[in-house]
Amino acid sequence: MPDLRSKTAIVTGATSGIGEVCARELAGMGATVVLAGRSQQKLEATLARIKQKYPDADVVKGPLMDFGDPASVRGFAAEYKRQGRPLHMLVNNAGAYTTTKHQTKEGVAELCQVNHLGPYLLTRLLEGVLVASAPSRVVIVSSVTHRWGNLCSTPDQLRQEFLQGDFGHYYWNTKLANCMFGYELQRRLGGRGVQSCVVDPGAVKTDVWRHSHWLVQRAVDYVYAPPDVGAEALIYGAAAPWDTAGDRVGDGGRAALPPDQDLRYYAPVVFASPLLTWYSPEGNQGTLGHAAMRWVGLPCSTPWGVAKCWACMAAAVTMSTIDWPLRQLSRGRVQGVRLVPSSALSYDRQLGAALWDASADEAGVPRACQLA
Ligand SMILES: NC(=O)c1ccc[n+]([C@@H]2O[C@H](COP(=O)([O-])OP(=O)(O)OC[C@H]3O[C@@H](n4cnc5c(N)ncnc54)[C@H](OP(=O)(O)O)[C@@H]3O)[C@@H](O)[C@H]2O)c1
Numbered sequence: 001m002p003d004l005r006s007k008t009a010i011v012t013g014a015t016s017g018i019g020e021v022c023a024r025e026l027a028g029m030g031a032t033v034v035l036a037g038r039s040q041q042k043l044e045a046t047l048a049r050i051k052q053k054y055p056d057a058d059v060v061k062g063p064l065m066d067f068g069d070p071a072s073v074r075g076f077a078a079e080y081k082r083q084g085r086p087l088h089m090l091v092n093n094a095g096a097y098t099t100t101k102h103q104t105k106e107g108v109a110e111l112c113q114v115n116h117l118g119p120y121l122l123t124r125l126l127e128g129v130l131v132a133s134a135p136s137r138v139v140i141v142s143s144v145t146h147r148w149g150n151l152c153s154t155p156d157q158l159r160q161e162f163l164q165g166d167f168g169h170y171y172w173n174t175k176l177a178n179c180m181f182g183y184e185l186q187r188r189l190g191g192r193g194v195q196s197c198v199v200d201p202g203a204v205k206t207d208v209w210r211h212s213h214w215l216v217q218r219a220v221d222y223v224y225a226p227p228d229v230g231a232e233a234l235i236y237g238a239a240a241p242w243d244t245a246g247d248r249v250g251d252g253g254r255a256a257l258p259p260d261q262d263l264r265y266y267a268p269v270v271f272a273s274p275l276l277t278w279y280s281p282e283g284n285q286g287t288l289g290h291a292a293m294r295w296v297g298l299p300c301s302t303p304w305g306v307a308k309c310w311a312c313m314a315a316a317v318t319m320s321t322i323d324w325p326l327r328q329l330s331r332g333r334v335q336g337v338r339l340v341p342s343s344a345l346s347y348d349r350q351l352g353a354a355l356w357d358a359s360a361d362e363a364g365v366p367r368a369c370q371l372a
Contacts (some may be wrong), residue, residue: 064076
């Protein structure tokens with residue numbers, strides 16, 4: 001891994017799970033790491049654990065930031081800019097999983113606020129620093145679940161249906177939004193030296209599953225990978241040289257792509273399986289079938305779409321169950337991170353731009369990037 005001395009990183013959700021491992025290892029490679037979290041106590045404990053492994057690490061606590069509260073995101077960004085630090089790596093890792101449906105006091109679906117709109121706002125508020133520090137990198141942590149996500153019927157309805165509405169309460173939709181935001185950021189700022197990529201950490205034993213069904217929790221306990229392994233994709237996305245990051249054998253043409261087409265999604269080996277990547281959601285067809293499936297937040301507009309959706313979920317569950325056992329059995333032969341396609345819908349340029357604009361309006365930032 002490269003020498004990151006003279007580089008500065010922010011890692012959100014750094015107080016546990018894969019975020020903590022990512023922050024620790026970036027610091028171990030020499031980067032100055034600003035830990036972003038919402039609990040002073042947890043930030044201090046994380047700092048102490050990192051210092052225990054890397055006593056010389058240059059790690060600092062950022063101001064408290066809760067993605068559920070846009071004011072605290074603004075406070076974090078303002079303080080960061082006031083301190084005059086550069087920003088070479090922004091790892092948008094913080095995220096939550098819940099099935100309960102709450103709205104924030106601003107009227108946004110809470111899960112959407114935490115998983116998408118909060119990170120969107122933070123990134124937009126720091127975009128000028130990212131451009132000034134270029135080459136810089138934004139890593140957005142998505143999930144295999146984005147593959148059965150859908151945002152709404154038409155781009156015009158994004159705000160009503162996703163940001164403020166029912167679709168924003170579904171984890172997979174927020175993770176699809178992560179992909180679309182990462183790609184749109186790359187389209188808009190890739191040419192200015194801000195490289196954005198989306199990563200899937202795989203199936204990892206962390207606190208994020210604490211609100212899931214008890215059966216999932218048992219699976220997590222027994223067969224999910226430890227955070228040290230799950231963080232590999234994040235560390236790779238943040239630190240690997242852009243020319244070669246994620247390159248597979250035979251993927252030599254990628255470095256030559258223009259920045260607005262160089263859209264990267266990294267996944268650990270088993271999650272890069274064609275069994276998952278073949279799946280292509282139906283998109284925004286707004287048909288009766290789609291409407292009928294809305295109550296479960298699924299993107300299916302045809303019987304074939306319904307079948308593919310469930311097949312994809314079954315494949316994801318299978319992959320999640322076999323990933324870590326397989327890696328252990330293979331004694332290191334099955335490992336690493338690959339560049340793979342995300343769902344077809346995640347590349348929808350029109351929807352990506354519409355999501356960007358709707359998110360800007362909702363978050364109260366200009367639609368156009370402010371680069372000064
Ligand atoms: N674990 C997996 O199998 C898996 C798979 C795919 C994707 N992911 C994604 O990976 C990312 C990291 O999750 P993890 O697995 O490492 O779980 P985790 O251990 O629960 O870490 C989540 C981090 O996000 C922070 N966070 C949650 N809500 C927040 C909020 N409102 N404001 C600020 N920070 C908040 C948490 O802070 P607190 O400690 O204060 O709660 C914690 O530091 C998430 O985006 C998750 O969706 C995980």
